Amino acid sequence: MPLQNRVTPTGEIVADPGRGLLMGNRGCIHRPDRTLGVSRWRSKMWIACVLDWRGRRRDPMPPGRWTALFFLDEATALAAGHRPCGYCRRQDYLAYAGAWRRAAGLDLRPRAGEMDAMLHAERVEPRTRRKRTRPGVIADLPDGAMVRHEGASGLVTGGRFLAWSFAGYGEPVALAPDTAVELLTPPASVAVIAAGYRPMLHPTADRVAG
Numbered sequence: 001m002p003l004q005n006r007v008t009p010t011g012e013i014v015a016d017p018g019r020g021l022l023m024g025n026r027g028c029i030h031r032p033d034r035t036l037g038v039s040r041w042r043s044k045m046w047i048a049c050v051l052d053w054r055g056r057r058r059d060p061m062p063p064g065r066w067t068a069l070f071f072l073d074e075a076t077a078l079a080a081g082h083r084p085c086g087y088c089r090r091q092d093y094l095a096y097a098g099a100w101r102r103a104a105g106l107d108l109r110p111r112a113g114e115m116d117a118m119l120h121a122e123r124v125e126p127r128t129r130r131k132r133t134r135p136g137v138i139a140d141l142p143d144g145a146m147v148r149h150e151g152a153s154g155l156v157t158g159g160r161f162l163a164w165s166f167a168g169y170g171e172p173v174a175l176a177p178d179t180a181v182e183l184l185t186p187p188a189s190v191a192v193i194a195a196g197y198r199p200m201l202h203p204t205a206d207r208v209a210g
Helices: 074-079 090-104 112-123 187-194 203-209
Strands: 004-007 013-015 022-025 047-050 069-071 134-137 146-149 152-157 160-165 168-174 180-183
Touching (some): 022 074, 047 074, 112 187, 146 160
Parallel strands (some): 004 069
Antiparallel strands (some): 022 069, 146 180, 152 160
């Protein structure tokens, strides 16, 4: 039976056989029986890592240490509030931080803790601790942002909507530029994408979007 450690664009953590392209970490959020409790994070450092790091094999839920979370791709991870790991994905991390600097008009690249603090404020409602979303319009969003439209989560690319699933993306649906959507990706990561960062996408995004 799959563990409850697959993450959706809306930030839900569920059980599903699909592993995806990336894994992540928010600290240890599982119980001794390898099920999740109430908490969905123990740290504000939400990262997205490669699946294979120098051939090392690790327990996805070691007791009291960390809980491995899995994402279809990086667009999903960013929508859920994660950022590239500065260790196993160093070049992606530097590219993300560099785009953050350009988007924010900073003189220097921000530190990891600075980005984590802003992302946490944007991804979590402080009172309810639920995911924070915002209204958006298709014309204002860069390719790679994730939204909810007519009840379904999906990827925005080329003015089209690609419905998300654990198996990949569905056929593209053209949307009018003024189509209102619910933005799932935190604004800071949306700005990073708009400033030139290109998130890793599942191969089905290229297949269905051409």
